[in-house]
Amino acid sequence: MKHYWLYEYPVGTVGITETDGKITHVFFQNKDGNHLPKDWKKRETPLLKKTAKQLTEYFAGKRKSFDLPLEFEGTDFQKKVWAALMTIPYGETRTYGEIANQTGSPKAYRAAGMANHNNPIAIICPCHRVIGSDGSLTGYGGGLSNKKYLLDMEGKK
Numbered sequence: 001m002k003h004y005w006l007y008e009y010p011v012g013t014v015g016i017t018e019t020d021g022k023i024t025h026v027f028f029q030n031k032d033g034n035h036l037p038k039d040w041k042k043r044e045t046p047l048l049k050k051t052a053k054q055l056t057e058y059f060a061g062k063r064k065s066f067d068l069p070l071e072f073e074g075t076d077f078q079k080k081v082w083a084a085l086m087t088i089p090y091g092e093t094r095t096y097g098e099i100a101n102q103t104g105s106p107k108a109y110r111a112a113g114m115a116n117h118n119n120p121i122a123i124i125c126p127c128h129r130v131i132g133s134d135g136s137l138t139g140y141g142g143g144l145s146n147k148k149y150l151l152d153m154e155g156k157k
Contacts, residue, residue, distance in 0.1 A: 004036065005044040007052045009059050011146040014123070016055075018047045022071035025120045026051070028142040055123065061153070064090035066124045073120060077103065081115035088129045091154040095133045117141060123150070 004017040006029055013029035017040060050068070057063035072082050080103040087102070088094050094102075100112040119127040122142060128150040132138045140147035 002037075002040040003043045003045050003048065004040045005042065005048045005052070007055070009055060011059075011142060011149055014055070016048050016051050018045055018051075019071065021047060022069045023047065023051055023121060023124070024071050024073060026055075026122045026124055027120070028122065028146065051124075058123070059153070068124065070121055070124065072125075074115070074118065077105070077108070077111065078115040078118060080104070081112050082119055082121075082125050084112075085116065085119065085125050085127055085130065088126055090126075091156050093129045093131045093151070093156055096130060096138075097133055099130060113138075129154075129156075 002017050002019045002024065004015055006013050006015050011028070015025065015027045015029050015036070016023065017025040047069075054063055054066050054068065058066070072079050074082070081099055084099045084102040096109040096113045096116065097106070099116065100106055100109040103112065105111070116127045116130050117139065119125050122128070128140060128142070128147045137144055137147055137151075
């Protein structure tokens with residue numbers, strides 16, 4: 001069973017889910033309630049509390065990486081993209097093309113962008129650190145203002 005809890009951070013309400021002792025989702029709660037799936041049970045587990053604590057430390061500038069068990073649900077290509085995202089250091093950015101190249105599919109930058117968009121574990125798997133080839137901030141599931149906030153917080157202007 002998936003357990004979830006909602007937490008408040010400087011970027012708004014963030015939901016975290018766990019299944020079988022692994023974090024499966026970190027998502028931005030939208031204004032319409034995000035309509036959580038019925039099979040997710042609202043229960044704050046020890047792992048959800050640990051994850052929330054690490055996110056609180058991150059937002060306080062006291063944590064630059066996370067030490068959590070993660071379980072990514074997606075296609076093989078998506079998992080390659082998300083693995084590439086996990087290698088982007090705090091305070092640095094990469095382009096969609098660089099991420100595609102890192103997966104071994106250099107021409108798949110649009111597909112890398114879609115995988116980035118579908119990242120189920122926001123912030124912890126730092127999809128906010130991916131920018132356009134011209135250096136511009138491009139789409140972000142949590143909103144461009146939150147993407148800018150996270151990059152500014154990490155010291156990347």
